[in-house]
Amino acid sequence: MSENKAQILDEIKEQGEIVRKLKAEKSSKEQIGEEVAKLLALKARLSSTSECAADEDDVVQHKFTLKTPKGTRDYAPQHMALRLGVLEKIISVFKRHGAETIDTPIFELKEVLTGKYGEDSKLIYDLADQGGELLSLRYDLTVPFARYLAMNKITNIKRYHIAKVYRRDNPAMTRGRYREFYQCDFDIAGQYDPMIPEAECLRVVSEILDALQLGQFMVKVNHRLLLDGIFEACGVPQDKFRSICSAVDKLDKLSWEEVRAEMVDEKGLERDIADRISQYVLLNGSMDLVEKLLKDECLITKSKSAKEGLEAMKLLLQYTNLYGLSEKVRFDLSLARGLDYYTGVIYEAILLGDKRGESVGSIAGGGRYDNLVGMFDSRNKNVPCVGVSVGVERIFSVLEARMAADNQKIRTTEVHVFVASAQKNLLEERMKLCRDLWDAGLNTEQSYKKNPKLLAQLQYCEESGIPWAAILGES
Amino acid sequence: MSENKAQILDEIKEQGEIVRKLKAEKSSKEQIGEEVAKLLALKARLSSTSECAADEDDVVQHKFTLKTPKGTRDYAPQHMALRLGVLEKIISVFKRHGAETIDTPIFELKEVLTGKYGEDSKLIYDLADQGGELLSLRYDLTVPFARYLAMNKITNIKRYHIAKVYRRDNPAMTRGRYREFYQCDFDIAGQYDPMIPEAECLRVVSEILDALQLGQFMVKVNHRLLLDGIFEACGVPQDKFRSICSAVDKLDKLSWEEVRAEMVDEKGLERDIADRISQYVLLNGSMDLVEKLLKDECLITKSKSAKEGLEAMKLLLQYTNLYGLSEKVRFDLSLARGLDYYTGVIYEAILLGDKRGESVGSIAGGGRYDNLVGMFDSRNKNVPCVGVSVGVERIFSVLEARMAADNQKIRTTEVHVFVASAQKNLLEERMKLCRDLWDAGLNTEQSYKKNPKLLAQLQYCEESGIPWAAILGES
Numbered sequence: 001m002s003e004n005k006a007q008i009l010d011e012i013k014e015q016g017e018i019v020r021k022l023k024a025e026k027s028s029k030e031q032i033g034e035e036v037a038k039l040l041a042l043k044a045r046l047s048s049t050s051e052c053a054a055d056e057d058d059v060v061q062h063k064f065t066l067k068t069p070k071g072t073r074d075y076a077p078q079h080m081a082l083r084l085g086v087l088e089k090i091i092s093v094f095k096r097h098g099a100e101t102i103d104t105p106i107f108e109l110k111e112v113l114t115g116k117y118g119e120d121s122k123l124i125y126d127l128a129d130q131g132g133e134l135l136s137l138r139y140d141l142t143v144p145f146a147r148y149l150a151m152n153k154i155t156n157i158k159r160y161h162i163a164k165v166y167r168r169d170n171p172a173m174t175r176g177r178y179r180e181f182y183q184c185d186f187d188i189a190g191q192y193d194p195m196i197p198e199a200e201c202l203r204v205v206s207e208i209l210d211a212l213q214l215g216q217f218m219v220k221v222n223h224r225l226l227l228d229g230i231f232e233a234c235g236v237p238q239d240k241f242r243s244i245c246s247a248v249d250k251l252d253k254l255s256w257e258e259v260r261a262e263m264v265d266e267k268g269l270e271r272d273i274a275d276r277i278s279q280y281v282l283l284n285g286s287m288d289l290v291e292k293l294l295k296d297e298c299l300i301t302k303s304k305s306a307k308e309g310l311e312a313m314k315l316l317l318q319y320t321n322l323y324g325l326s327e328k329v330r331f332d333l334s335l336a337r338g339l340d341y342y343t344g345v346i347y348e349a350i351l352l353g354d355k356r357g358e359s360v361g362s363i364a365g366g367g368r369y370d371n372l373v374g375m376f377d378s379r380n381k382n383v384p385c386v387g388v389s390v391g392v393e394r395i396f397s398v399l400e401a402r403m404a405a406d407n408q409k410i411r412t413t414e415v416h417v418f419v420a421s422a423q424k425n426l427l428e429e430r431m432k433l434c435r436d437l438w439d440a441g442l443n444t445e446q447s448y449k450k451n452p453k454l455l456a457q458l459q460y461c462e463e464s465g466i467p468w469a470a471i472l473g474e475s
Numbered sequence: 476m477s478e479n480k481a482q483i484l485d486e487i488k489e490q491g492e493i494v495r496k497l498k499a500e501k502s503s504k505e506q507i508g509e510e511v512a513k514l515l516a517l518k519a520r521l522s523s524t525s526e527c528a529a530d531e532d533d534v535v536q537h538k539f540t541l542k543t544p545k546g547t548r549d550y551a552p553q554h555m556a557l558r559l560g561v562l563e564k565i566i567s568v569f570k571r572h573g574a575e576t577i578d579t580p581i582f583e584l585k586e587v588l589t590g591k592y593g594e595d596s597k598l599i600y601d602l603a604d605q606g607g608e609l610l611s612l613r614y615d616l617t618v619p620f621a622r623y624l625a626m627n628k629i630t631n632i633k634r635y636h637i638a639k640v641y642r643r644d645n646p647a648m649t650r651g652r653y654r655e656f657y658q659c660d661f662d663i664a665g666q667y668d669p670m671i672p673e674a675e676c677l678r679v680v681s682e683i684l685d686a687l688q689l690g691q692f693m694v695k696v697n698h699r700l701l702l703d704g705i706f707e708a709c710g711v712p713q714d715k716f717r718s719i720c721s722a723v724d725k726l727d728k729l730s731w732e733e734v735r736a737e738m739v740d741e742k743g744l745e746r747d748i749a750d751r752i753s754q755y756v757l758l759n760g761s762m763d764l765v766e767k768l769l770k771d772e773c774l775i776t777k778s779k780s781a782k783e784g785l786e787a788m789k790l791l792l793q794y795t796n797l798y799g800l801s802e803k804v805r806f807d808l809s810l811a812r813g814l815d816y817y818t819g820v821i822y823e824a825i826l827l828g829d830k831r832g833e834s835v836g837s838i839a840g841g842g843r844y845d846n847l848v849g850m851f852d853s854r855n856k857n858v859p860c861v862g863v864s865v866g867v868e869r870i871f872s873v874l875e876a877r878m879a880a881d882n883q884k885i886r887t888t889e890v891h892v893f894v895a896s897a898q899k900n901l902l903e904e905r906m907k908l909c910r911d912l913w914d915a916g917l918n919t920e921q922s923y924k925k926n927p928k929l930l931a932q933l934q935y936c937e938e939s940g941i942p943w944a945a946i947l948g949e950s
Contacts, residue, residue, distance in 0.1 A: 192923035
């Protein structure tokens with residue numbers, strides 16, 4: 001190792017300790033940031049040193065960095081087997097509800113994607129400008145869907161789409177968060193009578209979560225108009241609706257006191273307005289709560305939106321009850337959902353832990369977005385849409401963790417028969433038998449060795465979970 | 476329209492004619508290139524003009540370019556239904572042979588991909604450098620597979636992988652060639668006895684083409700070592716092997732005279748060497764041809780490779796005959812295949828037209844590549860591989876054309892029952908029936924309107940090909 005390199009390594013160690021210490025002391029962000037920057041600079045110096053010094057230092061060179069890009073992973077056969085099994089169950093629910101499927105390119109013109117995700121637009125992956133169009137990898141499946149509808153002038157469709165999307169987010173791979181991951185969407189586009197498509201989306205979510213046997217779950221529902229109406233009735237200034245809404249959205253993770261502090265201290269809302277809001281957004285229940293709020297003079301007289309939102313909730317709960325979901329759907333006024341493009345009903349499914357009520361997080365969600373397609377149409381012609389996105393990555397994680405805990409093994413092939421031989425020189429006979437079995441449509445394997453050992457063959461069957469072995473031998 | 480813009484449009488028209496004329500006259504590449512550059516510059520000026528002048532000129536503005544990126548397309552439900560139907564059949568063959576599936580990220584570190592595709596490396600799509608690793612979109616599924624094996628130290632696996640790959644090729648979309656397209660690969664990796672995995676690959680191709688009912692087909696087989704041996708025996712200088720091999724590869728499209736001209740005039744091969752080559756590469760047949768060539772003193776004594784290649788072919792044909800493929804596999808000495816990484820047996824399946832022998836092009840192909848994994852391994856440790864790639868895009872095109880010609884319609888959903896109502900105010904009843912049918916696992920749809928017309932409902936069933944309608948009404 002060169003002197004220089006060793007010296008930098010020492011400096012990196014020292015600087016690392018400084019950063020750790022500051023973090024432990026919960027120093028200011030600026031101060032930590034400054035020291036982290038120094039650390040990164042040292043690391044950059046190290047890597048350039050390594051490249052220059054490589055020939056001298058390391059005799060055995062790795063010719064390639066053997067890794068997948070940051071935030072991505074390979075899916076081995078056992079992952080794929082689990083994933084495909086889950087997706088098959090989900091797709092069968094989508095088909096049960098008459099959905100078709102479409103696909104769109106992995107990348108879109110950059111201008112199609114930018115500006116649709118607010119703050120998150122910075123997480124979009126761009127393609128290199130290689131002398132052509134400016135392109136970016138899709139960030140979700142909803143914006144490409146809206147582009148597809150507008151471009152092809154499609155005014156009604158019920159489709160599902162399961163595909164990979166890309167976000168240059170800080171990957172937290174240990175918690176199953178990647179930069180390349182699957183989304184799984186079901187959407188109903190078209191001008192229809194109120195709440196009928198919404199109710200079906202909720203039924204779809206419920207059937208999927210039932211089919212996957214993930215445990216108890218609950219679907220929270222709310223309405224954007226009702227939230228707006230509450231803010232209006234409580235006296236929130238119009239220009240603060242969005243930021244107050246995003247504060248409310250945190251009620252699933254923070255206490256009311258913390259959210260209230262954010263509203264008042266950070267966002268400058270008057271204390272008594274915040275308190276008035278709390279009288280509503282902490283409520284949850286069912287049809288009885290809708291009825292109660294519909295009699296709330298303050299709300300109903302002060303806000304037309306609130307009334308509309310409540311009427312919609314009433315209809316939705318009536319329909320979901322008819323669809324057998326009364327135990328599963330809960331009207332929850334704290335549900336706000338982040339994305340700006342929702343315009344009506346919003347919902348979110350959560351898995352309940354072992355103790356009832358203890359949430360292990362959102363597993364599906366969606367809502368109505370009536371204005372997105374219009375953003376792509378030259379004449380602003382809208383196609384009303386409502387959809388649901390199933391959090392398949394989280395579902396995969398839950399099931400993988402469960403299988404690991406139970407020490408379960410998943411079969412990665414579907415072989416019915418293994419053709420084995422008990423003695424030498426039977427390759428031709430094995431081949432003929434394989435041929436007959438393949439001709440008969442049976443999933444069949446044999447060893448690729450001319451004279452495999454019987455024990456090795458049977459062990460392979462054991463490991464692969466192949467139920468039948470046809471053993472050839474002379475009597 | 477502004478004066479300026481109209482003027483540029485005129486200039487573009489003029490310049491376009493100049494380019495067309497030069498192309499028609501087959502002028503030099505440089506000359507055409509120069510004029511094309513002028514044309515592109517004009518077009519760039521036009522688009523900047525349009526942007527500036529937009530407010531004045533066009534009242535109705537398209538806010539977005541409503542298109543997919545160049546060389547890509549959306550897949551509508553009818554495309555997807557056809558595609559998924561084809562893939563399902565192919566996957567069932569892969570499963571019949573005990574294959575597992577894996578997936579890899581859509582992009583790889585750039586250094587993993589570059590240098591693997593020779594000339595074609597320039598067609599790789601890069602991602603923008605957004606302050607991180609340098610990444611490129613995968614160009615095929617074979618190199619990521621080799622990287623996966625090396626990285627995970629996997630020494631044997633039989634896997635299939637169906638996924639999109641990306642090439643910045645000149646798209647010929649009218650002929651079904653896109654920049655984003657599916658590949659469908661089956662590979663057997665591992666140290667096994669000779670020709671047993673190869674024979675299975677050929678059996679897999681044959682089962683797939685049988686299952687898809689694309690018509691008569693034939694699988695040409697040859698061996699890289701035999702080709703090398705022929706070149707050696709005929710006196711081709713070692714450093715010309717590769718370029719002469721790529722000339723031979725054109726024999727499926729060009730006559731021997733044309734290929735000979737390329738060898739002699741372009742590649743500087745001696746005439747009599749070329750003529751000696753023709754005595755071999757124009758041959759095709761079956762086991763009898765192998766036997767005949769094994770007795771060819773000139774070939775066998777002059778080249779060890781030729782003997783090895785022929786012995787391998789003998790074994791392969793023996794095995795494929797046992798697998799019931801004697802009518803389908805043809806030993807064809809003109810088959811060379813472009814990619815550099817093949818090291819042993821190579822093969823290519825072609826569809827035969829209505830007149831027997833008239834090829835409509837290659838529909839699957841592959842071969843043995845024993846050195847690719849070693850390129851990724853720090854100690855050059857190799858994993859022998861053999862595989863086949865099914866040309867699914869071509870298969871989709873053939874089937875789509877056939878369906879269009881036959882005026883066939885493909886169902887895009889799998890709905891069993893439509894719940895209709897013959898009169899008003901039955902939405903609740905319809906919902907209850909839908910619920911019961913969904914609970915029973917039946918694929919069920921109803922109208923999203925409260926009071927749909929009976930005729931409209933029945934027409935929808937008709938159009939969607941839904942076989943059953945449950946019609947509600949009061950007696």
